[in-house]
Amino acid sequence: MSSMKLHKTSDAKRPRLKQRSVEVATEKETAPASRVHSVYRTLWRAIVEQALQPGMKLPEDTIGEQLGVSRTLVREALSRLAIEGLVELKPNRGASVAHPTIEEAREVFDVRCGLERTVVSMLAGRLSAQQLKILDAHVQLEEAAQGRGGAESIRLAGEFHVKLAEMTGNALLQRYILEVSSRCTLVLAIYSRPHSSECAVSEHRQIIAALRVGDANEAARLMEHHLQAVATRALLAPRASKEIADLLAPYAEGEGLRPW
């Protein structure tokens, strides 16, 4: 595991000017573009895209310096990420990127199953032609990404489910699906072996087909099967363990240290 740590840029300590709500003209979004939210968003992406790997320490002031904000804001962002399960926050010992155990992973998958079931049963037979086109296009993207690195594939696969959730128009459902799917990303980053999510694309196609014809039961069945498959391929694959003990064992053996 990466027990690495972010390191301070040593140019540090230029006195920070107090800016507030600079309201950049290019920002036309209605969304909350507060500074905390930017910090949150930045860290979120860095974690989900695996630039920050599970287990990495996340010191408040380092991040603050990096992003040009004070620890106050970083702290708030980190505490939100901790609620969402992407960051682990130990009292008096700071934050690090979450490193879910197999048991936690199982929990997330179980909840996800139920949520995704809700999504497809809301969507079956109610998707517009345009929405179906968007989904088809997305799957094509996934197909194209198959060749390239696993990270890209994992991200796109997750986004497929988020897109489905968005189409329900239910904000809470969106938030929950986003949460479980980003946590799944972490899980896959830790436990999945390379190429393990490749075959998922065809399953996505099948789900779209069932939604198109309005067969809610079939869609739910397919979705459940799909998630079970992903979970099995990734989690239960015996060789997939990246637990520190298992990784160290062969090295320890080579050096005459005890591998038990």
Add this chain to the structure above:
Amino acid sequence: MSSMKLHKTSDAKRPRLKQRSVEVATEKETAPASRVHSVYRTLWRAIVEQALQPGMKLPEDTIGEQLGVSRTLVREALSRLAIEGLVELKPNRGASVAHPTIEEAREVFDVRCGLERTVVSMLAGRLSAQQLKILDAHVQLEEAAQGRGGAESIRLAGEFHVKLAEMTGNALLQRYILEVSSRCTLVLAIYSRPHSSECAVSEHRQIIAALRVGDANEAARLMEHHLQAVATRALLAPRASKEIADLLAPYAEGEGLRPW
């Protein structure tokens, strides 16, 4: 609606001593008893138990003074409550107790249905004798509370579902159920007419019965039916509206003002 506001206690301004982690001996819980968490918990209870009513303003420094902590901590607690949907947080305009619209209420109910379905399908046929006893006891409590105020009944009804979720052992599912059920409390506080949740007790009993004999499908069906019933009784009850317009209409009519 209550456009009231918390008011400062005018004794204010005793200089705050800087205490940290006083570690009260009576606190044996393993849970995070940090000060932010205490503030969060306090506000959470006050909202769910309807001491703070939907729409009420929640100024940071007032709360801070009341609880003996700085605005920093209050702020963090409020932002967490906002994520959970119990507090509405408008940029530069502060926090107030959330006042869900009918549409939001519908969303929460829909998601809740799916989550509760997951709960019962995980639990069916797997409850120990002791767990069943706990549930029976709880329903008896609910029954006893029927006579007294609606607030007590609503709280107990919510706790029944939370208890079920706890029995799954799935921490994420617990969190989600707690979240949707506390939001539902808010919704019921706003929209339900008195006594609307009374008949729910027998439905709880039926659900327990189905779980006991291990009939997952029947339990899921009953749960769905139960939630639909609650939603209908509360939300769709035409006279139940407590929207400001509807409340004002009769008065306006009497004063010769336009009630449209």
Add this chain to the structure above:
DNA sequence: GCAACCATTTTTGTATGCAAAAGGTAATCG
């Protein structure tokens, strides 16, 4: 060489200070 102890440095938890924004009130103009 290894464990225990103390000094030093880093990092967290929390309060406070200050500027921007919102809200309120009084004065001004139509």
Add this chain to the structure above:
DNA sequence: CGATTACCTTTTGCATACAAAAATGGTTGC
């Protein structure tokens, strides 16, 4: 008399300050 503006107050958003806790590193004793 109603709308507008100028001024003041309150409240938010954010940075910073400072003490407690943990991590680090070096020293001593064994």
